[in-house]
Amino acid sequence: MRPLDTPTPSRLQRLWLSETIRLREAHAGPLEDSEANRRAQTQGGTLSERIQTRAWLLGERDGQVSALQHWLHGARLAGLLLLLLAILSGSGLAVAALGDGLRPVNVFWALGSLLGLNLILLFGWAMGLLLSRDSTGALGHLWLWLSAKLARDAQAAQLAPALLLMLQRQRLSRWGLGILVHGFWLLTLLTALLTLLVLLATRRYGFVWESTLLGGNSFIALTQALGSLPALLGFSLPDAELIRASSDSPLANESARLSWASWLVGVLVVYGLLPRLGLLLFCLWRWRRGCAALSLDLNLPGYSLLRERLQPSSERLGVCDAAPMQLHQPQAGHHPFDTQGALLVGVELDPQRSWPPALPKSIGQAGVIDSREQRKQLLEQLSRFPPARLLIACDPRRSPDRGSLALLGELARTAGSTRIWLLPPAPGEALDSARLGDWHRALEHLQLPHSDSLPLSWLEHGHD
Incomplete structure (x- = not known):
């Protein structure tokens, strides 16, 4: 998902695309829009402006733009x-x-x-x-x-x-x-x-x-x-x-x-x-x-349902949206605006693993993401304070499922540059070569660079 920078949409185009997305959801069911909703909330504005931002982000992701x-x-x-x-x-x-x-x-x-x-x-x-x-x-x-x-x-x-x-x-x-x-x-x-x-x-x-x-x-x-x-x-x-x-x-x-x-x-x-x-x-x-x-008719069912998601009156925990009828392919990217610092985060790591590794004080640590609430909190934090370099540690013993890959792509879009660290196995333990190959193919599809060792020089200085 790319930011709202190219091309710069006119007001009519934003309203037009909002109506297109509304009709699409009316016929094909709700889209997976958690990231678009979060970014629309972060950008702020009136409900109409947030709906237009959400529609443009979904349109960039799915090809409508x-x-x-x-x-x-x-x-x-x-x-x-x-x-x-x-x-x-x-x-x-x-x-x-x-x-x-x-x-x-x-x-x-x-x-x-x-x-x-x-x-x-x-x-x-x-x-x-x-x-x-x-x-x-x-x-x-x-x-x-x-x-x-x-x-x-x-x-x-x-x-x-x-x-x-x-x-x-x-x-x-x-x-x-x-x-x-x-x-x-x-x-x-x-x-x-x-x-x-x-x-x-x-x-x-x-x-x-x-x-x-x-x-x-x-x-x-x-x-x-x-x-x-x-x-x-x-x-x-x-x-x-x-x-x-x-x-x-x-x-x-x-x-x-x-x-x-x-x-x-x-x-x-x-x-x-x-x-x-x-x-x-x-x-x-x-x-x-x-x-x-010209403005959006916010009383239409497709728009009224977005009110609580884009302008929530209160935060609700543990509520999940209905599964969309058609899944989208996860995509990676990068944050184009001002970024600074370096951050290390782990995704669904084994609790028995010693974590985190010893790092210089200049490198931030975001812990391990294991739950939906942790994921939401981290994404909101990174939206406000995007890091220049983000290292995501993954356990290659787990299968690269769609949810994990979508999270990697979403995290990558909040940072200036992202790398994946495929953690080495514990002493005396061997990795499944087929599963490791699945990880390599999935990360290549996401266009995310990866390594089997800690890229400390890149994380600390920005180069190898």
């Missing part, structure tokens, strides 16, 4: 794919609107190509916002699906449901997905605008309007109504004579082409780009405001 980083990486890749799709879509909209320049451009057909799908989906988003409590939408589902596929981590499958559940509880998913949707369409329309300007600058287009149902007066009123707001921003507004003259064939004079081109660009900016930009900023404001108020 790594899966979260993989999921975020996959989400970034999915975002880049959507960005590429937006650029290609915007370019396609502009090309479809103006054509190849060999035929006149029907201004309302071009306007429908540029804004039609955008306005339909914008209306659908607004109706979903009013009628639905929370919805991810098609684009949101696509992004979540791509993120999970690109993460390529089995543990990442639990992260997306936890994120959506946490955000929906606070009604934040609509604003987060709104940022994605409006950002996608803003980029699409911006690309369409730039492509439109490039095409208008490099080709000569003639503009006409054609309609079977609308008469000239109706078309003039509609054109000027749509162009009134863009005209306030400086875009051209064709007059009635110009609009009427463009009904049969494109006008050859340059001012007519410039007037229609400016009108088309202005309508795209005012009715396409600016609404999407405004909605993007609004969703971003609501998202940040909601994230600042």
Whole structure:
């Protein structure tokens, strides 16, 4: 189990991982969390902060933190794919609107190509916002699906449901997905605008309007109504004579082409780009405001059960947690912060053995750990005063069971450097070579150095 140093989690990530661990325990049963609870208590803070610390420590141990980083990486890749799709879509909209320049451009057909799908989906988003409590939408589902596929981590499958559940509880998913949707369409329309300007600058287009149902007066009123707001921003507004003259064939004079081109660009900016930009900023404001108020629901069963373990009202002796449904593999490590001094401790040694050995006064002695209470007291002491060098004495005549190895790993994570001393047998007594081999393999798996003799020089001075 590594400390909370790399990577540095954001507040949202800590809350997200807490929800992931809660869902995992709700489906698979309680995790073995004695060390995580102890370290969370040592770090202190409110109950919510301790739950987040516990979840992050468990996530580092069991792989959820790594899966979260993989999921975020996959989400970034999915975002880049959507960005590429937006650029290609915007370019396609502009090309479809103006054509190849060999035929006149029907201004309302071009306007429908540029804004039609955008306005339909914008209306659908607004109706979903009013009628639905929370919805991810098609684009949101696509992004979540791509993120999970690109993460390529089995543990990442639990992260997306936890994120959506946490955000929906606070009604934040609509604003987060709104940022994605409006950002996608803003980029699409911006690309369409730039492509439109490039095409208008490099080709000569003639503009006409054609309609079977609308008469000239109706078309003039509609054109000027749509162009009134863009005209306030400086875009051209064709007059009635110009609009009427463009009904049969494109006008050859340059001012007519410039007037229609400016009108088309202005309508795209005012009715396409600016609404999407405004909605993007609004969703971003609501998202940040909601994230600042986001917190854990401590009344949920998964969190309420942790209250007594992380903020105990009194210490209870001799009470053991229920056995977890799935055991984790013990791991070793080291303490990365300030450590000092050297300490010798024995683990489940024979009472008949002479202990402790004669040591210099500079080396501390923690006795022998034989009970759960002694283990808890020593771990709490080492959490407050981590030694620079820790020597753990073990009896190789005992089998290296899972509990002993888990204790060795837990002790190693409280010290700057750790070694295992496999005690020699009593005079006239032989060691079981198979059992000694089991010890060597187990310690190599834990990546803990070991020796058959007392490493006094290392314990006293830090080197051999």
